[in-house]
Amino acid sequence: MLPWTKKQLRSRHLTLKTKCILYKTLLRPVLLYGSESWALTKGHENKLRVFERKILRKIYGPKNEEGNWQIRYNDELYHLYNEPDVIKVLKTGRLRWLGHLYRASEAHPSKKVTFTNIEGTRKRGRPPIRWLDSVDSTLSSHLSFQILFYTVEQDLKALGVQGWKRKAVNRDQWKHCWGSQGLQ
Structure with missing residues (x-):
């Protein structure tokens, strides 16, 4: 992640809506550039989801319950974000x-x-x-x-x-x- 984006996503001067717009218009297009032609494994999908949740945690920050700071759960993040996830x-x-x-x-x-259909045989092992x-x-x-x-x-x-x-x-x-x- 770029240093200036990290600073902007944690900024108290920007609203949550503005931070989400920054993510959707600046970060996600860079992340998904050319993704129409990617052949993803479950591991790759998981890494993309982890990255998105990391960004959303920076945007929404931790929650304060009775003086205890807690990291937000994944469902909470997606509920707050209310947009399709990166894999969708x-x-x-x-x-x-x-x-x-x-x-x-x-x-x-x-x-x-x-x-x-390409003629020939493939190497041994999992294709x-x-x-x-x-x-x-x-x-x-x-x-x-x-x-x-x-x-x-x-x-x-x-x-x-x-x-x-x-x-x-x-x-x-x-x-x-x-x-x-x-x-x-």
Whole structure:
């Protein structure tokens, strides 16, 4: 974290609302730059959540109960902040990027790289997480999707949406699909 931000987040001259705006407009975009293309493990997600809670603890500070200072619990922090956590924002961007990729032309390099099955064998051991695998976990946990053979085929059963590809072509319909899940 930058030294000036640490000082600003602890400042008594700024309101809590201003500090939250500083976090949402300055720190979080830097933290999540390019996150649409990240393939995160649970460990990475945990580190991002820990960082966000560290910032929120600096913003809201400890609480004073009957003369005893206590660090705020995680639920308290998120209740006070009342915004989606960093992972939800990241997953929203990932779904937005998936729709963008699907709408791109077949000749677009990013679409080729994402949806092409590479021939050959992998090294021994656990395979690295691919971006499509991470999108699969996002979609299955939020939208009841599954990625099979590098394409998303299963319908949005939980939302009653038929044919995600048709929805992805229309930006407004695609945004409504994942926006109705509280991922905006």
